[in-house]
Amino acid sequence: MGKYTGFLEYERVNPAKRPPEERINDWNELKIRQDNDELSKQGARCMDCGIPFCHGGVLLNGMAAGCPARNLIPEWNDLVYTGQWEDAYKRLIRTMPFPEFTGRVCPAPCEGSCTEGYILEAVAINNIEQEIIDRAFEEGWVKNNKPTKRTGKKIAVVGSGPSGLATAYYLNAVGHLVTVYERNDRIGGLLMYGIPNMKLDKKVVQRRVDLLSESGVQFITNTEVGIDISSEELVDKYDAVILCCGATKPRALTVIGADLMGVHNAVDFLKANTKSLLDSKLSDEKHISAKDKNIIVIGGGDTGTDCVATSIRHGCNTVYQFEIMPEPPSSRQGDNPWPEWPKKLKVDYGQEEAIHLYGSDPRNYNINTKKIVGNSKGEVTEVHTVNVVWEKDSNGRFGPQEVPGSEKVWKADIVLIAMGFLGPEDTIADELHLDRDGRSNIKADYEKFETNIDKVFVAGDCRRGQSLVVWAIQEGKLVAREVDKHLMGSTVLK
Structure with missing residues (x-):
């Protein structure tokens, strides 16, 4: 090669x-x-x-x-x-x-x-x-995948993120009638509202959605399964129901002041910004504006970086990012050999932009938030932190230990929580009495994807937990194979 x-x-x-x-x-x-x-x-x-x-x-x-x-x-x-x-x-x-x-x-x-x-x-x-x-x-090489004949089998896909779109793509291709339910006003799930436009232009997402529509996939927006339509109704109406609703329950920050005005989950901040951007180029002011504000982002990873970059584009005054873990090394270490994913420091686009504007990396490592303080109106004014070191306890497990005298107070007008997600929301799982695993994800074996309820399958982050877009797409592909096999007795999908 x-x-x-x-x-x-x-x-x-x-x-x-x-x-x-x-x-x-x-x-x-x-x-x-x-x-x-x-x-x-x-x-x-x-x-x-x-x-x-x-x-x-x-x-x-x-x-x-x-x-x-x-x-x-x-x-x-x-x-x-x-x-x-x-x-x-x-x-x-x-x-x-x-x-x-x-x-x-x-x-x-x-x-x-x-x-x-x-x-x-x-x-x-x-x-x-x-x-x-x-x-x-x-x-012009990309064409829709409209099938030449239909099987007559009707399938409901709940959620239009990467796993839901992949599921719909493959099941439609083999002739099934696929309907995708999405609670937001636009199709795409996290691709549309969870990832900022500067990383994934929404015209790129809409272009693919349009191709799927041309192929025969039906999309229903502004409809939340379990609220606007019951889960049981879908099970009764369709030959199979596939849950691809993501892991959208954010991990909470459990400190004093976390309920103050100005404290937001990162996904809410990013979603509101993209929706306002698409609706009005932010002129409707229905987003959470960071303009002239002091921003604290609690949590690292891609979502934290996206919050930094979005705040900068609003015109924030300052932006800092807190990470309780130590700073990653600049190269692979002995306990992280190839071909494992390399756990090493990278400077992403948001950090590059902050360095350009403020002269330093916005990330602060080995730092733990102790409390958030507000004014008499209940608005955020300060974040109190302490530095930590990671040490083994009596059982040999690493944990953060506070460094005496390292307390610090940071000015803050907006605090964005980017600490990841705990699993899927409970509404559908509770309504259908679906089994859950120890991490609250909907239980189904990988490469089988069938839940404890007949005709109900699950794929993507709501099955495996918060993960990569590529994993979600792969699970969508594989659950389509299993559903096709379940309905037809065999499948050409691989």
């Missing part, structure tokens, strides 16, 4: 981003696309490694190692290297229905397991994937 000596001849070149001083003034996507010559070289770096760990898709120490969708990465890298772009697209969509999403927002566990990355820099797989699908749309 690729050029046998390509990894020796060419260095990894990441696509450039628009400069911070430009991009913080708009909500447009960050990347600057590479030219054909550079993309060919990047594809050429994919070596004939014998065992392509990049598409392993396994869990090592709880983290994805290789592509969960089992993409045939070396094959389409080689096709890009030789300029066979349409064939590269055909090879890519054999395993990934929505590369325009994963190419933009996936953290690329494939690159973490790239054989070349064991010693050198990994192949730029993620960017090549995005370039393939973007070119495919430009050239």
Whole structure:
């Protein structure tokens, strides 16, 4: 695959981003696309490694190692290297229905397991994937997948995030009548409202939704299953019901003052911003504005970064990000060997922008929030913190221990909680009496996906817990296979 000596001849070149001083003034996507010559070289770096760990898709120490969708990465890298772009697209969509999403927002566990990355820099797989699908749309190669005949079987999919859309894509393709229920006013779930526009332009999401509609998938918005329509009614009405409703129960901050005005869950902040942006370019002022405010983001990860970047675009006064964990190392450590996902420090786009504006990284590590203080009106004014160190207890388990004398008070007008999610909301699971696992997720075995209730299946984050978009898409693909088999006795889906 690729050029046998390509990894020796060419260095990894990441696509450039628009400069911070430009991009913080708009909500447009960050990347600057590479030219054909550079993309060919990047594809050429994919070596004939014998065992392509990049598409392993396994869990090592709880983290994805290789592509969960089992993409045939070396094959389409080689096709890009030789300029066979349409064939590269055909090879890519054999395993990934929505590369325009994963190419933009996936953290690329494939690159973490790239054989070349064991010693050198990994192949730029993620960017090549995005370039393939973007070119495919430009050239008109992407068509709807409307089936030639229908089975007459009716299927309800609850939730239109990545797992719900993938489920609908595959079940519609084999001829079933698929209806997707979404409680929001737009289709896309976290793709639409959980990820900011500068990372995933909503026109990209809507383009795919339109293709699915043309293919025959029916979308019903502003309808919350369990509230506007009962779960039992869906079970009675459809031949199968597939729950793809995500893990949307946010982890709470349990400190004094967490209920003050100005304390918001990160997802509410991001959703309100995107909705207002799409509805009115923020002119309706129905978002939580960070303009001229002092912002504290509690929690790291992608969501925390998105809150930092969104606050900067509003024109915040200051923004700081708190992380109770230690700062990651700059390179792999001995307890994190290849091909595990590399746990190392990265400076993401939001941090780049904060450094440009304020001269320092907004992240503060080994810091714990003790309380939030407000004024007489019940509005946030301060966040009180203490530094921590991680030490083993008598049972050998690491935990945070406070550092005496490290207390600090931070000015704050808005506090955004980006501490992750605990699992799915309870409404549907309680209504249908679905079994739950120890983490409150709806219980169903992987690659089976059937719950304890006949005809009811589950996939994505509401089954596995908060995870990656690529895992959600893969689960949508696999639950479609099981539902088709359940309804028809056999399946062509793999």
